[in-house]
Amino acid sequence: MIVNSTELQNNFGKYLMLAAQEDIIVTRNGTEIAKLTAVKDTLNKVQPEVVHEKAPEYSFDGKKSTYEEFLTLQQESDDRYEYIDGEIYLLASPRTAHQMAITELFGNFYIFFQGTNCTPMVAPYDIELRRTPESINIVQPDLMVICDLEENLNENDYYKGVPSLVVEVLSKSTRSKDLIKKLDLYMSTGVSEYWIVNPDNKEVTVYQFEDQNISNSATYKNNEAAQSFMFKGLNAKISRIFRV
Structure with missing residues (x-):
């Protein structure tokens, strides 16, 4: 044809x-x-x-x-x-290890943020990020924490703010995009914290961004628990994230 x-x-x-x-x-x-x-x-x-x-x-x-x-x-x-x-x-259909990791993290996040003004959300959910007023990017993070939801909903019920924290689970097809393109995009558009979950080596790397730069980072594995820089007390056991 x-x-x-x-x-x-x-x-x-x-x-x-x-x-x-x-x-x-x-x-x-x-x-x-x-x-x-x-x-x-x-x-x-x-x-x-x-x-x-x-x-x-x-x-x-x-x-x-x-x-x-x-x-x-x-x-x-x-x-x-x-x-x-x-x-x-x-965006390809996620695999089992991906879904298990997101389910575990969302459960932790949901419990932690109850009673606060922050709301954890999962994909598919479009997030609009702009490097400049003319540079529009649309992404669907695997998991995100939004702390300004009500004030940034437009008349069509779409969120137009910037999440405080985003999580991406790596796959072979998304590795370079999540590690490079999305890290740079999130860092330059106002996201404060970025969790990269790697099912292959069973590690979680957490980045904190300030002034469009990496201010802190840490990698967690084995029997450790991944810790948030921004939200003190928010953590997730590596052994639970990677159960399969």
Whole structure:
């Protein structure tokens, strides 16, 4: 099948599914520029190549995408996406270790913040972060703590503030984005604390940000408990986070 780049952009979700059945040739100004194809997994099931979370595969026409293009894609697809520094990322379905870690952490956070003005929330929940007024980023942290919810809800019930604390659980496909892109984004947009949960080596690293820089960091493993810098007394046992 041959489609032009505009058609692909406007109906990305549809062609993502069609790519499981046949190759999609993408053209621009009548010239073939790319091919959307499929790969087979170990069970010989066909899955679209673009499910891998790498930025170049989600940039339209080999360039960074506009915020408007991201909104169009988000509205026309049932998939989950993030938009960071002008590039679109497809969020893959989480694995069991990921969900176990988030469930444990959310339980700890929920109990700790009861009776306070801070509320723990889990994905999917869009967070809008801006490096500058014109630079819009949309992310879905795995877990976040919001302490200014009521004053930052707009008329459509969407939160427009900045979480105080965010948590991301690493996977092979998201490692570089979470360790580099998101760390820099959170640090530069007003997030105060960032927890990186690594199921592979069963470690949790906690960063505290001040004045758009890292002011403190610590890594916890084995029989230790991860500790918050910002919220004294907030902790989570490593052995409980990584039960599988």
